[in-house]
Structure formats: C-alpha cells, structure tokens
Amino acid sequence: MSLGAEILQGDRRALARALTLVESDPHAADDIIAEVYPHTGHGVVVGITGAPGVGKSTLVDRLAGQFLARGRKVGILAVDPSSPFTGGALLGDRVRMEGRGSDVFMRSLATRGHLGGLARATPRAIQLLQAFGKDLILLETVGAGQSEVDVMGFADTTIIVVVPGLGDDVQAFKAGILEIGDIFVVNKSDRPGADQTMRELRQMLHLGPQRAWMPPVLAAQAQQDVGVSEIADAILRHSEVRLTDPEQQQRRMQEAERLVRDALAEQLVRRVVNQSQAKGRWHEVLTEVAERRLDPAGAAKALHLDQE
Amino acid sequence: MSLGAEILQGDRRALARALTLVESDPHAADDIIAEVYPHTGHGVVVGITGAPGVGKSTLVDRLAGQFLARGRKVGILAVDPSSPFTGGALLGDRVRMEGRGSDVFMRSLATRGHLGGLARATPRAIQLLQAFGKDLILLETVGAGQSEVDVMGFADTTIIVVVPGLGDDVQAFKAGILEIGDIFVVNKSDRPGADQTMRELRQMLHLGPQRAWMPPVLAAQAQQDVGVSEIADAILRHSEVRLTDPEQQQRRMQEAERLVRDALAEQLVRRVVNQSQAKGRWHEVLTEVAERRLDPAGAAKALHLDQE
Numbered sequence: 001m002s003l004g005a006e007i008l009q010g011d012r013r014a015l016a017r018a019l020t021l022v023e024s025d026p027h028a029a030d031d032i033i034a035e036v037y038p039h040t041g042h043g044v045v046v047g048i049t050g051a052p053g054v055g056k057s058t059l060v061d062r063l064a065g066q067f068l069a070r071g072r073k074v075g076i077l078a079v080d081p082s083s084p085f086t087g088g089a090l091l092g093d094r095v096r097m098e099g100r101g102s103d104v105f106m107r108s109l110a111t112r113g114h115l116g117g118l119a120r121a122t123p124r125a126i127q128l129l130q131a132f133g134k135d136l137i138l139l140e141t142v143g144a145g146q147s148e149v150d151v152m153g154f155a156d157t158t159i160i161v162v163v164p165g166l167g168d169d170v171q172a173f174k175a176g177i178l179e180i181g182d183i184f185v186v187n188k189s190d191r192p193g194a195d196q197t198m199r200e201l202r203q204m205l206h207l208g209p210q211r212a213w214m215p216p217v218l219a220a221q222a223q224q225d226v227g228v229s230e231i232a233d234a235i236l237r238h239s240e241v242r243l244t245d246p247e248q249q250q251r252r253m254q255e256a257e258r259l260v261r262d263a264l265a266e267q268l269v270r271r272v273v274n275q276s277q278a279k280g281r282w283h284e285v286l287t288e289v290a291e292r293r294l295d296p297a298g299a300a301k302a303l304h305l306d307q308e
Numbered sequence: 309m310s311l312g313a314e315i316l317q318g319d320r321r322a323l324a325r326a327l328t329l330v331e332s333d334p335h336a337a338d339d340i341i342a343e344v345y346p347h348t349g350h351g352v353v354v355g356i357t358g359a360p361g362v363g364k365s366t367l368v369d370r371l372a373g374q375f376l377a378r379g380r381k382v383g384i385l386a387v388d389p390s391s392p393f394t395g396g397a398l399l400g401d402r403v404r405m406e407g408r409g410s411d412v413f414m415r416s417l418a419t420r421g422h423l424g425g426l427a428r429a430t431p432r433a434i435q436l437l438q439a440f441g442k443d444l445i446l447l448e449t450v451g452a453g454q455s456e457v458d459v460m461g462f463a464d465t466t467i468i469v470v471v472p473g474l475g476d477d478v479q480a481f482k483a484g485i486l487e488i489g490d491i492f493v494v495n496k497s498d499r500p501g502a503d504q505t506m507r508e509l510r511q512m513l514h515l516g517p518q519r520a521w522m523p524p525v526l527a528a529q530a531q532q533d534v535g536v537s538e539i540a541d542a543i544l545r546h547s548e549v550r551l552t553d554p555e556q557q558q559r560r561m562q563e564a565e566r567l568v569r570d571a572l573a574e575q576l577v578r579r580v581v582n583q584s585q586a587k588g589r590w591h592e593v594l595t596e597v598a599e600r601r602l603d604p605a606g607a608a609k610a611l612h613l614d615q616e
Contacts, residue, residue, distance in 0.1 A: 030605040037603035249598075256597035256604070263608035264580055265573035272572055289564035290557075295345035296564070297338040300571035 004035030007131050012105065015132045019107055019125055026120035027266050033124055036131035043135030044239045045126055047155030054161045055187045059222040059231075060140045064104050066232040067136050075134035076106040077125055079118060079141045105134065120262060122154050123255075152180055154255075157238045159183045159231070162201070164193040181215050183234050189219035189227065213241050272304050281306065312343030315439050320413065323440045327415055327433055334428035335574050341432055344439035351443030352547045353434055355463030362469045363495045367530040367539075368448045372412050374540040375444050383442035384414040385433055387426060387449045413442065428570060430462050431563075460488055462563075465546045467491045467539070470509070472501035490523055491542050497527035497535065521549050580612050589614065 006014035021029040046063075048056050057078075064074045109118065109125055122139070129137050139155050152158050160181040184205075186198050201217045216234050220227030242248055276282040285303060288294040294302075314322035329337040354371075356364050365386075372382045417426065417433055430447070437445050447463050460466045468489040492513075494506050509525045524542050528535030550556055584590040593611060596602040602610075 027605075034603040034606050038600050041600050252598040253594055256594045259604035260594060260597055260607050260611070261577055261581070263605045264577045264611065267605070267608050268576035268580070268612060269569055269572045272576065273569070286561055286564045286568060289568055290560040292346050292349050295342040296567035297335075297571045297575070298342050299568050300575050303568070303572065304576060 002032075002035060004032045004131075007032070007036055007128060008039060010133055012132075015105065015128060016107075018128050019109075022121050022124045022128065023109055026124055029124060029128075030263075033127055037127065040127040040130040042130060043137065044235065045137045045139055045154060045156045046235055047139045047141070047152040047158040048161060049141045049152055049158065050161030050187075054163045055222050056140055056161050059159075059161060059185065059187060059220065059228070060138050062222050062225055062228040063138060063232060063235075065225075066228055068103050070232070072136040073134045074104050075129040075132070075137045076104060077122070077129065077137060077139050078106070078108045079110075079122060079139065105129065105132070123259060126154060156242060157182045157235050159185055159235075161185045161187050162197065163188045164191040164197045182213065182238050183231065184215055184217045185220050185227075185231060186217065187220050187222055190221055194219060212245060213238060272307060275307050276303050279306075310340070310343060312340045312439075315340070315344055315436060316347060318441055320440075323413065323436060324415075326436050327417075330429050330432045330436065331417055334432055337432060337436075338571075341435055345435065348435040348438040350438060351445065352543065353445045353447055353462060353464045354543055355447045355449070355460040355466040356469060357449045357460055357466065358469030362471045363530050364448055364469050367467075367469060367493065367495060367528065367536070368446050370530050370533055370536040371446060371540060371543075373533075374536055376411055378540070380444040381442045382412050383437040383440070383445045384412060385430070385437070385445060385447050386414070386416045387418075387430060387447065413437065413440070431567060434462060464550060465490045465543050467493055467543075469493045469495050470505065471496045472499040472505045490521065490546050491539065492523055492525045493528050493535075493539060494525065495528050495530055498529055502527060520553060521546060580615060583615050584611050587614075 001009075003014050003018055007018060018029055018032050021032070048060055048063075050056050060076060060078075064076060067074050107125070109121055126137055126139070139152075141152070158180050160183070162184070164186060184201050186194055186201070188194075189198075198217050198219060205215055205217070218227060218230055218234060220231060222228060273282060276285070281303070285294065285299050289296055289299050309317075311322050311326055315326060326337055326340050329340070356368055356371075358364050368384060368386075372384060375382050415433070417429055434445055434447070447460075449460070466488050468491070470492070472494060492509050494502055494509070496502075497506075506525050506527060513523055513525070526535060526538055526542060528539060530536060581590060584593070589611070593602065593607050597604055597607050
C-alpha cells in the first residue's frame with residue numbers, strides 16, 4: 001500500500017514518515033500530497049503565536065485537552081524556525097504530549113538552513129495531518145519574527161498571546177498585530193497589570209479598522225486551566241463567522257495561488273538546472289556570476305533561453 | 309543618464325530611488341542591477357544581530373563612526389522584517405544618522421507581507437550600496453527569528469550582540485549561534501554578570517568545532533563608545549583571515565547559485581503565469597486547487613506542460 005493510502009487509513013507511522021520527508025525537503029512528498037490532497041482542507045487550523053515566555057506551549061496543551069474533551073481530533077504542529085535565540089527549546093515539547101497517548105498527534109517542524117523552507121513545509125504538514133483525519137490543528141510557533149507571521153498565514157484563526165506588564169511593548173507591536181490577530185489572550189492574568197494590558201489591547205483594536213469579526217481580548221491562566229474553555233469557544237465562534245465571510249473564498253484562492261506558484265518555481269528551476277548541468281554549463285555560469293562578469297538575472301535568462 | 313550610471317557616479321538620490329524600487333519589488337531593479345553588477349562584491353558586509361534591547365542600533369552608530377574615522381566609506385542597511393512584535397521601531401533609526409551628513413548612507417529595508425521578500429531584497433540593496441562606492445556595509449536586523457538568520461547569510465562577518473545576565477538563555481540559544489557568529493559582543497558590560505556571560509560564551513565556543521577563525525568574545529559599552537575600536541579591529545582581522553580561507557571561493561559560488569536560482573524562479577514562473585492568464589486557464593486551475601480537485605504540484609505540471 002502507498003504511504004498516502006496508509007495515512008488515509010490512519011496509520012500513525014506512515015504519517016510520521018511523510019512528515020519527516022516534508023521536513024527534509026518540502027518537495028520530496030509531492031506524490032503523497034497528490035494522493036491525499038482531495039481529503040484535505042477541512043476543519044480548523046489555529047495559529048498560536050507570541051513572544052518567548054508568554055506560555056504558548058502550556059496554552060496549546062490545555063486547548064488540545066479542551067478540544068479532545070469536545071470530541072475533536074486534534075493535531076499539534078510546533079513550528080521552530082531554528083533561530084539561534086530560541087533553538088533547542090522544543091525538545092521538551094516533543095515529549096510533552098506523550099501522556100495523552102494516541103489521541104493527540106504532536107510534531108515539531110524545523111528546517112534549519114533552508115531559506116524559506118518552513119513556509120513551504122508548513123502547508124504540506126497541515127495537509128498530511130488533515131488527510132490523517134485531524135480536524136483541529138494547533139499551529140504553534142517559537143519566537144516572533146517574520147517567519148512566524150509567514151507561518152500564521154496558513155492559520156484560519158490566529159491567537160496572539162501576551163502577558164501583563166508589557167508597557168511600552170504594546171505600543172511597539174501595534175503596527176502589525178491588529179492585522180493578524182483574531183483572538184488576543186492575556187495569559188498569566190493573575191499577575192499585576194493584567195487589567196491594564198487588556199484595556200490597552202482593546203483600545204488599540206477599537207482604533208483599528210471595523211471588521212465583521214471584532215477580535216476578543218480574553219484573560220487566561222493556562223497553567224491552572226483558567227479561561228481556556230472560553231478561548232476554545234471563541235475559536236469555534238470565529239470559525240463559524242469565517243464560513244459566512246465573503247472574503248473566505250478569496251482567501252482560499254490566494255492560498256491556492258501561493259501553492260501553485262511555489263510548485264511551478266520548484267519544477268521549472270529544477271528542470272533548467274538539470275539540463276544546464278548535463279550540458280556542463282551550470283558551473284561555468286555560476287563562476288561568471290561569482291566573478292561579477294555576469295549578473296544573476298542575465299545568467300538566468302541565458303540559461304533558460306539556451307534550452308528553447 | 310540611466311539610474312545605474314547615476315549610482316556609479318555617486319548620486320545619492322539615484323541610489324535612494326533604486327533602493328525604493330528594490331524594496332517594493334526585488335525584481336523591479338533587475339536592469340539597474342545588471343548595469344552596476346560588475347562594480348559590486350568588494351569591501352566587507354558586516355551583519356549585526358541580537359535580541360531586541362541589546363543595543364544593536366547604538367553599536368552600529370558607533371561602529372560607523374569608527375570606520376569613518378579610519379577613512380572607510382560606510383553604508384548602513386537596517387533590515388526590518390516588520391514583525392508585529394517589533395514593527396515601527398525603525399522610525400527613530402531613520403533620522404538617527406542624519407547628523408553625520410553625507411558621509412554615511414543609512415537606509416531601512418522593510419518588505420511587509422512579501423513572503424521571503426527581504427531575503428531577495430537584501431542582496432540587491434547591498435549590491436546597490438557597493439556600486440555607489442561603499443566598501444563597508446553594516447547590516448543591522450531588528451528581531452531575532454529565522455528571517456534574521458537568512459539575512460545574516462549575506463554578511464561576510466556576523467556579530468552577535470548580547471547583554472549580561474542572560475542566564476538560561478545562553479543555553480537556549482546555544483544550538484544555532486555558534487555557527488553564524490564570527491564575533492560576539494557583550495554590550496552594556498558595566499552591568500552585573502558581564503564577566504560570567506563572557507565566560508559562558510567562551511566555554512560554549514570552545515565546545516564547538518575547531519575553526520581557522522576562533523570567534524572573539526568582546527566587552528563593550530556602545531553608549532559610552534567603550535570597546536568599539538576593538539570590535540572594529542576584530543572585523544578587519546576577520547576579513548583578512550577570510551581572504552585566505554579556502555572556503556571563501558566555495559561561499560561565493562553558493563551565493564551565486566542562490567541568486568541565479570532566485571532569478572530563474574522569478575522569470576520562469578512569471579512567463580508561465582502570463583501565458584496561462586492569456587489563455588484564460590490560470591483562474592480555472594486555481595479554482596480547481598482551491599476546491600481540492602487538483603493538487604498544487606499536479607496543477608503546476610499541467611500549466612507548464614500545456615505550453616510546450
């Protein structure tokens with residue numbers, strides 16, 4: 001039986017093998033993806049992001065517990081951009097969920113050194129988990145750079161987690177946060193300043209553009225399982241509103257365009273490079289570019305015109 | 309006169325216009341890059357990275373002053389991945405260097421919303437500054453995610469800035485930091501714990517692989533201009549060592565390969581998309597992918613086979 005068929009039948013080891021393929025090379029699993037693709041796209045993908053130390057991992061654990069109790073099939077993808085400043089932090093996560101047995105499938109994704117690799121691996125990993133039968137996927141990022149914003153682009157619902165006492169930071173992250181957050185969580189809300197942080201966030205959101213969905217600001221103490229049920233409710237409410245959102249169809253088309261453009265780039269570049277290597281031209285052209293005798297765009301043009 | 313010729317003659321406004329083109333669309337300036345490309349690749353590109361609040365901007369200012377005093381032509385590129393957690397922080401930077409007049413060219417680069425846009429814009433911005441005559445380019449990043457690691461890939465010499473009292477964080481960033489740092493700076497070294505942080509960093513570096521260049525760990529108080537001259541010395545020493553490094557030629561070839569692959573992807577995808585739009589096929593195929601009737605790789609294959 002093919003790996004794709006095994007995943008569709010719910011074989012965990014087949015899923016793990018396919019995820020490893022995707023992680024090592026986003027295109028290595030193209031055949032598997034092609035096979036399972038009709039069985040993807042359902043359910044909800046929830047992105048959870050925020051600065052290090054705000055308690056994202058704990059919140060993800062508690063949310064997984066909430067949704068399991070509600071009969072949902074939960075998958076967790078912890079996306080680790082392997083930043084030098086956060087690397088290694090996921091080892092603990094990997095074992096974290098084991099106590100839950102086979103009810104939750106948890107996986108870390110890291111593609112160190114692949115430029116843009118995570119942005120390509122993440123949608124494929126989501127598709128594999130959906131084909132496996134998961135209808136609620138929690139997408140957790142480590143860190144808070146552009147990679148994370150890119151990764152959140154694959155989520156249907158994005159949760160921004162903060163802690164009390166951000167002070168000036170609230171102003172600092174004002175710029176981009178309103179656009180990507182669907183739900184805001186002030187975690188560790190027993191700490192001093194929680195009320196003020198919630199008030200400031202709400203004020204910022206009211207200054208932003210009016211939207212059909214007004215992002216709620218919720219208090220939580222994930223460690224004590226306080227406020228988590230309300231977050232789960234908000235996620236489900238948001239996914240209902242989303243279904244009637246006229247922009248939803250447009251979003252799906254944009255996602256499709258991104259995936260098709262990426263696949264085109266991979267296939268077309270591979271072909272030109274292979275042919276040019278076969279002719280012994282590739283190394284020669286790169287040398288000319290390295291020595292500044294030819295510019296990169298000119299080199300690219302010469303390589304593909306050569307083959308027509 | 310062409311914009312490229314104006315840049316080569318040292319016209320600041322032409323340089324600013326070309327940088328704006330590169331920022332809005334990395335490929336918009338392909339003709340200009342082609343024209344100036346033979347005049348690029350010289351001098352040193354110094355990347356400066358570290359977590360928010362460690363004093364990167366101040367250090368960059370002081371280093372610029374040091375190199376100006378030594379007769380170097382200095383350019384500064386502040387790369388802002390527009391993270392929601394750091395966005396807006398650069399407004400101050402933009403005006404920061406104005407007091408220096410025309411001796412330093414300072415520019416912020418931000419390409420919000422373009423997936424991988426910064427990784428494409430940065431090498432082009434460096435090339436434009438080199439064509440303009442800058443032989444020492446300080447590349448500063450805001451934040452510390454995968455984007456920053458990607459951007460540092462364009463630097464000849466990478467400086468990692470930390471502050472005392474990191475504690476467990478030193479362990480946390482152990483994973484990736486040894487590989488990308490050429491010089492480590494413990495800034496704000498008058499704070500308690502500076503000696504311990506320096507000792508810990510040195511221990512970590514000694515545990516790493518033996519290299520021809522052993523990264524120095526330097527103390528600094530950038531605000532008071534203390535220790536900055538020693539950092540400038542280390543940068544110049546590293547660039548001398550680099551010139552005799554047998555891996556240097558290999559690095560130039562890898563950089564050339566990355567630039568050529570990127571140009572190939574852009575040109576080939578644009579052509580297929582244009583032709584498919586002209587035939588009225590593009591929207592149809594994207595719809596099939598969005599509705600899960602066709603997988604992205606299959607769609608890409610159908611689109612380019614269609615045109616042969």
